[in-house]
Amino acid sequence: MTDQKDDVYGDHISHKFNSELNELKTEFLKMGGMVEAQVEQAVKSLIDSDAELAEKTRLKDKEVDKLEKALDEEATLIIARRQPTARDLRLVISVIKMVADLERVGDEAKKIAKLALKLSEEGQAPRGYVEVRHISEHVLHMLHDSLDAFARLDSVQALQIMKEDKRVDEEYQAAARTLLTFMMEDNRNISRCMSVMGVLRALERVGDHACNIAENVIFMVEGEDVRHTPVEEAEKIVGG
Incomplete structure (x- = not known):
């Protein structure tokens, strides 16, 4: 398997370019920490x-949206000013894509x-809180x-996240079946259980976005697009 890569996104003759790329990575990770806390x-x-905590969390979305716009602008300016090629272009393009995923996690x-x-x-x-706690821990770990x-340029770790996505889908489906049975037993539970189903679905999507970020990390490190690629094929790419 491919070992963790050295951070080659900071070895340019232009110190200003190095600084811009490092700032882009730092701000991306800041946004990542923000949405991670928001889900938690x-x-x-x-x-x-x-x-009270729910309301505070809901209002945090504006901060995430603001950071998304700032990162998009920063990445666009780097492309316009530096006209990066090869690995640097992969980094900037990947950040633009991953920022969109983080914004959706915030949503x-x-x-x-x-x-x-x-x-x-x-x-x-209602029922379902045990499943919510379990799936939330899983997707937060993935995120x-x-x-x-991303921070370590580790395509092996990114591949593992792709593998975890299928497990989250299975856990979501199992939890949905449990809630459906509960609703059928007593229709007074339907409204509240549907709300819990909405929570579970949102968490499943967080797992999807974490997987998207992992796919972009592999693209950055290996130079291969593994979107819509079976995990077995991605393993061959990462295994090089």
């Missing part, structure tokens, strides 16, 4: 029926916070690892 807090507000966190507020108002907690893989 949204889930906590749901589990704890904490309406999913906002949805969870809104549903947490709704469920808090409805009172008694954290995808950001770590």
Whole structure:
């Protein structure tokens, strides 16, 4: 398997160019940490029926959107000023794509916070919170690892995240079946269970976005586009 790559995105003659690329990476990771915390807090507000935390988490979305615009502008200026080629262009293009995924993770966190507020108002907690806690831990781990893989230029770690995505899909489907059975047993639970289903779906999408980030890390490191590629094929690319 390919070992972790040295950070070659900072060895240019132009110190200014080095600085710009490092700043782009730093700001991307800052945004990643922000949305990671946003998802974690949204889930906590749901589990704890904490309406105040849910509202704070929901409002965080504006900060994420602002950072997305700033990163897009920064990346566009680098392309315009430096006209990067090869590995540098892969970095900048990948950051633009990954920023979009992070923004969508923030959107999913906002949805969870809104549903947490709704469920808090409805009172008694329905079934599904155990599944929410379990899947949230899984996708947050994937998101954290995808950001770590980016920071370390680690295509092996990124490949592992691609493998985890299938497990999250299976966990989501199993949880959805459990909730559907519960709703069929007592139709008074339908409204609240549908809200929990919305939370589970949002978390499943967070896992999808973490996987997208991992795919872009592989593109950065290996120079191969593994989107829509079976994991077995991606293993051959990373294994080189």
